[in-house]
Amino acid sequence: MEQTRYKRRLKRRKRKELKELNLLNRFLFNEVLEDPVAYRAVLEIILGHNIRLKANVQSEKEIRTLPTFRGIRLDVWGQDEEDNIYNSEMQRKNTRNLPRRSRYYQSVLDAGLLEPGVVDFNQMNNVCLITIAPFDLFGRNRCMYTFRMKCDEDSTLDLDDGAVRIFLNTRGTVTEGCSQELLDLLRYVEKSNERVAAESESQRLKLLHNRVREVKSNDENEVRLMQLWEEKAYARLAGAKAKLIEQVCKKLRKGKNAQEIAEELEEDIELITRICEAARESAPEYDCDEIFEILWGEDFYDDEYEYEYEDEDVGE
Template identity: 50%
Template sequence: MNQRKPLKELNLLDKFLFDEAMDDPENVKTMLDIILSQNTNLKHPPQTEKEQRTSTDNRQIRLDVYAIDEDDVIYEAEAQKENTHNLPKRSRLYQGIIDSKLLPPGVIDFNLLNEVLIVLIMPFDLFGYGLYRYTFHMRCEEVPELKLDDGATRIFLNTRGKHPELVSLELIELLKYMEHSTDEVSEVCKSERIQEMHRRICQIKASEKTEVKYMQTWEERILLKQEGGKEMLEKLIKKKLEKNLSVEQIAEMLEIDILKVENIIKEIHNEK
């Protein structure tokens, strides 16, 4: 039996709540400030579910949170609940596609490339060393202390780390709060920034508009699974197309294969 998890019980690692929360620049700033131990001043409001593609022949990606600060540093953050066993290479693809969009045609000075930080937040230890944080830069194999200063950083965060002495207490509190976004966890946090974030998250969970959006998203998936018919699928895809959603967004929202979505869209166009 399909049961919808109440909106009030969602955590920040749940995709729906993460996307809704990161529409708020203050939540993005708080998250980045704590993770990176810095003061992040965003240049523009963050974008959630930002699409990126190098060409129509290549795979499109959808970035959970895309932000740029006043120093033109680009941040991309993802909440990843499941270990898909492809996250290192997935982060490599994200890095490459983001980089490919940064220089306008004709620019020959590669030093103008922005710094890019990709952050993945997970409730599991991807590398098995028991750390809260794994930070990767390019380094020379022959001279390990020689860093390739290419401006690219990839950070993998594990909410269940076991070495608190290697990171700040506030980061540990943030990671615990992202996995369990509750009053109980917030109350024991010493960080005022996390407590303030929790107040904003509570407002999202109490929003009638957000509740309706969440329910609609859930109902569409359940109807599709229960009826499974082509007619129902066509109706749902038509609605998504009317909202100018991409093929990949539709496939992810309806939890079906991209190729199947593309074929149905072709049939819809042929019917006109």
């Protein structure tokens, strides 16, 4: 009964195979663009000029200024021969906080640009943050939004602080300021296939497509995708069980019994009874972590579960 309940709760659409994914998928995006040649091609299409990118491109680069402060994880980070820094992020969901998140990312990046004791802030690298998303963050239907610091009183005056933030909307309709090559790239991000690549005259886009094909044809990448997907599915399952334990404990503190709790939560009585019994061992504190360990321990997942949970960072 317990197995059936959680199977129903987690079941969505089956995970897609690597060959079915497009660049909106963060796993594929990172794998493709950690190749310096492919990343350079994408940056040149977006920025509209040639870039001499160094070979030190990193995906999922972690930066933390202090242990007590929140760190950041960058999707794809790169640096050119002039020491300009580029960070590109793939964002499939509108979390309603992307402008401020980009501000935080920029501040954390900036904090590590100068060595201790350096007093000349002109030595700070230029930083370009690029966010690619399948939605319009600002409601103007533009394909591209580029932000730099300007003076409110004189819009022709740039602060010239070396920071640029770019937001790309793959589904935009206002193409002003966008090259055909960039529009082809935005289309390819949504449909990363042979036909779309062939229809474009961009040699950079064809180069990018070759890298996509290379990543998709690598069996090791398929295995890594499956492992990552399973880890996400197990984490979701653990979170669902932990939440249920917390709900049960709240009702136990109110004097409810297992039958009442099962009915109110619309859960299986057998599962709720097990949780209640485990909770008595940690009463009156009702330590949820301790209860979880009593019930499932570290090996909480069971190979018999059918995990079909769709995760935006793994399988579409």
